[in-house]
Amino acid sequence: MREQALQLLQWYDRHARAMPWRVPPEDRKNGVMPDPYGVWLSEVMLQQTTVAAVRDYWRKFTDIWPTVADLAAAEDAEVMAAWAGLGYYARARNLLKCARVVVTDHGGQFPRDHATLLTLPGVGPYTAAAVAAIAFDQPETVLDGNVERVMSRIHDVHTPLPAAKPELMALAQALTPVERPGDYAQAVMDLGATICTPKSPACGICPWRDPCRARMAGTASELPKKTPKKKVPTRRGIAYVTRRADGAWLLETRPEKGLLGGMLGWPGSDWGDAPVADPPLDADWYRLDATARHTFTHFHLDLTIMTARVPADAVADRGDFIPHGTFRPAALPTVMRKVYDLASGQLIID
DNA sequence: CAATCGTGGCA
DNA sequence: TTGCCAAGATT
Structure with missing residues (x-):
């Protein structure tokens, strides 16, 4: 040898x-x-x-x-x-x-x-x-x-x-x-x-x-030498966190392709310079003061968080309500879990 | 080939 | 805080 x-x-x-x-x-x-x-x-x-x-x-x-x-x-x-x-x-x-x-x-x-x-x-x-x-x-x-x-x-x-x-x-x-x-x-x-x-x-x-x-x-x-990498831009977005009166959370499975593909997430806007989005359902939306900040490989993200409580019979245009007993925050990708950590305190059900 | 695609630890 | 880095693959 x-x-x-x-x-x-x-x-x-x-x-x-x-x-x-x-x-x-x-x-x-x-x-x-x-x-x-x-x-x-x-x-x-x-x-x-x-x-x-x-x-x-x-x-x-x-x-x-x-x-x-x-x-x-x-x-x-x-x-x-x-x-x-x-x-x-x-x-x-x-x-x-x-x-x-x-x-x-x-x-x-x-x-x-x-x-x-x-x-x-x-x-x-x-x-x-x-x-x-x-x-x-x-x-x-x-x-x-x-x-x-x-x-x-x-x-x-x-x-x-x-x-x-x-x-x-x-x-x-x-x-x-x-x-x-x-x-x-x-x-x-x-x-x-x-x-x-x-x-x-x-x-x-x-x-x-x-x-x-x-x-x-x-x-x-x-060593090794590496070709210089460009610095990452900042994008903004909106995330809607909805809680039904029975404790269920409104989430959606993201498309297979692209960022966080196939993962569970909060309905929201696209992520860009000036995001606009319709809420996933009609409700009395409350904007959190705190935003969720997260860094991906090629951009920073600053997410505005909107929360709402809705009746037990509410129907959503996007996403699915996941029962409180089934929902596990650990099943979320990190950026979505950050949103949950910030929003959940505003959405406690007695 | 260059861009896309997560996250957490560490200097 | 910012940048760099970690047993890459896919398009």
Whole structure:
């Protein structure tokens, strides 16, 4: 095996991070392999998301749906509700699609090869490689943010991302060993997460200290270069929070496509410069002084909150009344939960 | 290729 | 407060 990969694997044997979905290196050496379903689930959840944020969600999902068949049989709304708060909700929609494809088209078994994995909804180049390597020990190369950073430093690559990706992928592939590819994939990512960090990397204790070109050049902390991103605009909107006399709340399921697609939310306006919207029903509307502020990936949102109490026989033009006993604020995406937190005090039913 | 798509933690 | 960042995929 290549010396450099071996050094990283030896470091991983001593410093592998413990995670609920991970089989530690000492067990993998004894032939223990992780459940592909759990690996796939973790990889989808970890897309652009921290390990700390994923842990409890992964446990919740595997507790409620222990197998891919269980997940495939789940109600859409239940899965979206369970995902609420984790963000990037297209992942949850594709997660369910993928589970159903695995059951109907692949006999309930995850494909083992990269090409077939790539055909699954929500599975791109990174996730396909991660599942193939970690769950099936195939010599695939994972290229995530960690690996991009590690490779750009080891080889002192100054080409800015994302243009540098093909180059970094080639470098990463050249290092990928044929032995223990699953542990190796996890090892590079652990290295990036704990040693070769974005700011102040711990080069002094790095297993790849000697071959690292950026450390030699003193450029490690400024790599990888990235194309500058523009700052985000502020948009405004209106949210209508309606409570019926029997305690029910007026909510609507958002369209499948677009922001917060498929998630539960308060009826409201579009979000833009000067939002206008008709209330979801005729009522005596009260405007809260406080607004709900939230930052998405590409814009800030400032939501004006309107509240109203309506009779038990009220009929809405938009949305559906959800009974008080059924409604769970935790099933809302964060921005909608912020609105609830601000509005609920005004809508207490005796 | 560039834009879209969440959230929470941290300097 | 602001900006950056985290195991990307899709269009």
